[in-house]
Ligand code: IPE
Ligand code: IPE
């Protein structure tokens with residue numbers, strides 16, 4: 685394939701927002717938006733494979749999303765359960781590694797085992813790593829890490845050691861954070877890791893996100909000049 689982009693982000697992290705509004709606008713229940721949101725995840729994983737992205741993280745459920753109705757939360761869990769449990773899922777079929785960050789402890793047992801199962805089965809794959817952020821919050825992640833350090837009796841650490849106690853220890857920091865739906869906030873996502881991330885806020889709601897928007901995003905990233913404090 686000819687080289688389409690001068691530079692690519694190694695790690696794209698996506699705050700998938702606007703599922704509810706997308707559905708409401710169509711006179712449908714919010715969970716219909718989440719269902720279509722899963723199709724957008726699938727399209728994005730295909731696009732990552734096609735354009736050679738090594739890491740893509742999806743913010744799927746935040747530590748604050750427990751404030752939603754039980755019906756909506758159960759609906760999200762059910763979609764996740766179905767998505768990772770179907771036999772011909774993209775992870776096994778296309779050899780994509782699936783991981784999660786966040787605390788899955790409070791999730792239903794069968795969902796937890798389905799996750800662990802697919803994570804184990806795809807552990808050895810290395811061309812693309814997909815990470816689902818589940819019951820994830822940046823503050824929660826930092827505080828859990830600090831507690832781990834306190835328990836281990838450490839008195840002083842450096843940045844590398846701190847990174848290694850976060851859920852993202854095996855991931856490079858996100859180069860590019862995309863939040864759909866037009867909202868321009870981080871909502872407790874990857875607070876420590878985003879120190880030098882580039883941001884992009886397309887207006888499109890997540891269920892409509894497709895390859896065309898993905899390419900547009902990569903073009904936006906391509907034009908960014910990252911300076912890391914230099915000149
Ligand atoms: C993002 O879409 C999906 C999750 C947070 C699980 P929303 O459900 O937040 O959709 P809006 O923002 O209400 O439109
Ligand atoms: C952020 O979206 C969380 C996820 C995408 C999972 P929210 O819709 O929960 O964020 P706020 O409430 O608009 O900040």
Ligand code: MG
Nearest residue numbers: 701702703704
């Ligand atoms: Mg939202």
